Amino acid sequence: MRTEIKINEFERVDDLHRNGYKIIQDPKRFCFGVDAVLLSGFARVKKGERVLDLGTGTGIIPILLAAKTMGAHFSGLEIQEESVEMARRSVALNELEEKVSIHFGDIKEVSGLFSGQSFEVVTSNPPYMNEGGGIVNPYSAKAIARHEVLCSLEDVVSGAAKVLQEGGRFYMIHRPHRLTDIILLMRQYKLEPKRLRFIHPFQDKAPTMVLVEGVKGGNPMIKVEPPLIIYLEPGKYTQEAYDIYYGEGQA
Amino acid sequence: MRTEIKINEFERVDDLHRNGYKIIQDPKRFCFGVDAVLLSGFARVKKGERVLDLGTGTGIIPILLAAKTMGAHFSGLEIQEESVEMARRSVALNELEEKVSIHFGDIKEVSGLFSGQSFEVVTSNPPYMNEGGGIVNPYSAKAIARHEVLCSLEDVVSGAAKVLQEGGRFYMIHRPHRLTDIILLMRQYKLEPKRLRFIHPFQDKAPTMVLVEGVKGGNPMIKVEPPLIIYLEPGKYTQEAYDIYYGEGQA
Numbered sequence: 216m217r218t219e220i221k222i223n224e225f226e227r228v229d230d231l232h233r234n235g236y237k238i239i240q241d242p243k244r245f246c247f248g249v250d251a252v253l254l255s256g257f258a259r260v261k262k263g264e265r266v267l268d269l270g271t272g273t274g275i276i277p278i279l280l281a282a283k284t285m286g287a288h289f290s291g292l293e294i295q296e297e298s299v300e301m302a303r304r305s306v307a308l309n310e311l312e313e314k315v316s317i318h319f320g321d322i323k324e325v326s327g328l329f330s331g332q333s334f335e336v337v338t339s340n341p342p343y344m345n346e347g348g349g350i351v352n353p354y355s356a357k358a359i360a361r362h363e364v365l366c367s368l369e370d371v372v373s374g375a376a377k378v379l380q381e382g383g384r385f386y387m388i389h390r391p392h393r394l395t396d397i398i399l400l401m402r403q404y405k406l407e408p409k410r411l412r413f414i415h416p417f418q419d420k421a422p423t424m425v426l427v428e429g430v431k432g433g434n435p436m437i438k439v440e441p442p443l444i445i446y447l448e449p450g451k452y453t454q455e456a457y458d459i460y461y462g463e464g465q466a
Numbered sequence: 467m468r469t470e471i472k473i474n475e476f477e478r479v480d481d482l483h484r485n486g487y488k489i490i491q492d493p494k495r496f497c498f499g500v501d502a503v504l505l506s507g508f509a510r511v512k513k514g515e516r517v518l519d520l521g522t523g524t525g526i527i528p529i530l531l532a533a534k535t536m537g538a539h540f541s542g543l544e545i546q547e548e549s550v551e552m553a554r555r556s557v558a559l560n561e562l563e564e565k566v567s568i569h570f571g572d573i574k575e576v577s578g579l580f581s582g583q584s585f586e587v588v589t590s591n592p593p594y595m596n597e598g599g600g601i602v603n604p605y606s607a608k609a610i611a612r613h614e615v616l617c618s619l620e621d622v623v624s625g626a627a628k629v630l631q632e633g634g635r636f637y638m639i640h641r642p643h644r645l646t647d648i649i650l651l652m653r654q655y656k657l658e659p660k661r662l663r664f665i666h667p668f669q670d671k672a673p674t675m676v677l678v679e680g681v682k683g684g685n686p687m688i689k690v691e692p693p694l695i696i697y698l699e700p701g702k703y704t705q706e707a708y709d710i711y712y713g714e715g716q717a
Contacts, residue, residue, distance in 0.1 A: 398645070
């Protein structure tokens with residue numbers, strides 16, 4: 216018989232609209248966003264594959280992928296201890312202990328943490344500074360590019376490269392203004408960019424996010440996909456965005 | 467009094483829908499395509515600037531830019547002698563001899579050909595194999611990436627870098643599947659990618675072309691623009707595509 220999963224007073228439990236799965240979140244800390252949902256819709260996980268999510272936070276991506284795909288096992292790596300503990304409770308809440316495991320540790324040490332293991336798929340929705348809608352100040356752009364973000368982007372890409380099998384796939388969501396560095400780092404670490412999709416709030420707006428797939432040791436040839444448009448008009452999802460958020464159905 | 471411009475029997479003269487300008491083309495050789503028109507709509511040429519077009523063919527891009535912008539002078543470099551001669555007749559036909567000059571020569575020797583000169587703007591619609599709608603055969607992809615196309619792409623990017631002023635702008639149209647190499651080569655030759663726009667035949671289709679702007683010595687920060695959609699439905703242009711083709715007006 217299962218023990219009751221503890222939910223703290225300051226936490227909330229949200230429905231993931233997939234298999235009845237739920238997730239525990241702390242609104243004061245960090246709640247998963249639309250980027251995690253979009254990444255889980257973009258990533259392709261085949262039957263029997265093992266997946267590692269770098270910087271898993273609440274565990275949203277492993278849990279969504281466990282719901283959406285036929286993958287064999289899903290690991291999440293997270294550096295914040297409180298998030299690890301909360302993510303583990305979400306795993307237990309969904310009775311996913313056999314399929315999903317949450318690990319405490321630093322992306323920079325990923326090869327040591329998972330030594331001897333390799334994965335068919337690595338996903339990441341890495342932390343990036345929230346700079347609103349596009350940067351126009353070159354000083355702030357420089358600050359972002361040279362300090363926090365570039366560092367962690369390289370950590371994510373190099374970490375993924377270390378634990379992926381040859382031919383394994385890397386999926387990441389990031390900001391379009393970092394596209395040059397994303398592509399350069401992926402090529403540098405032999406995660407050849409193979410698939411790119413831009414996410415636009417509306418059809419006539421610049422993209423606010425980009426999804427990328429890389430293949431370890433892949434051939435140099437990238438496929439840019441149709442734009443993923445979120446809204447037909449304010450408040451009304453496109454069918455595709457609706458399906459990604461809530462599963463196949465009517466918008 | 468002007469001499470009559472010779473039009474050969476096998477040639478045709480097409481209206482450019484700009485300033486009454488026309489262009490001489492030989493349907494058996496090469497006629498300008500939609501990519502040249504889109505590139506001339508994407509490139510920004512300010513008053514008084516000097517522009518060089520690498521691989522100018524019929525001279526379409528310098529002639530369109532002379533019509534659309536306040537640039538001071540437009541040069542075109544072309545390696546095929548017959549095209550040079552025909553482009554020069556198009557320049558004369560439009561009485562643009564003072565503003566547009568067509569040069570015979572190889573992109574690989576661009577710095578020698580224009581020694582002592584530098585340009586604020588370089589444009590190029592380089593030759594790329596017509597492989598239809600996306601390559602799925604890795605052997606053909608490899609063949610394209612390693613032989614013809616990669617070579618000429620690097621020639622174009624390095625040539626542009628040689629003749630551009632610091633802060634000068636490079637505009638190119640190419641195929642999305644080469645995006646990784648385009649971005650890598652531009653960074654390598656210090657033409658930092660600053661602006662990217664994908665061209666989709668329809669809103670829900672993958673892009674068939676990509677427009678890119680690089681700035682010599684620019685900061686690493688790229689802006690991906692809204693998708694440029696060509697057709698609302700088969701046979702019906704979007705307003706934006708119509709305006710690029712025919713000038714501002716009703717689609």
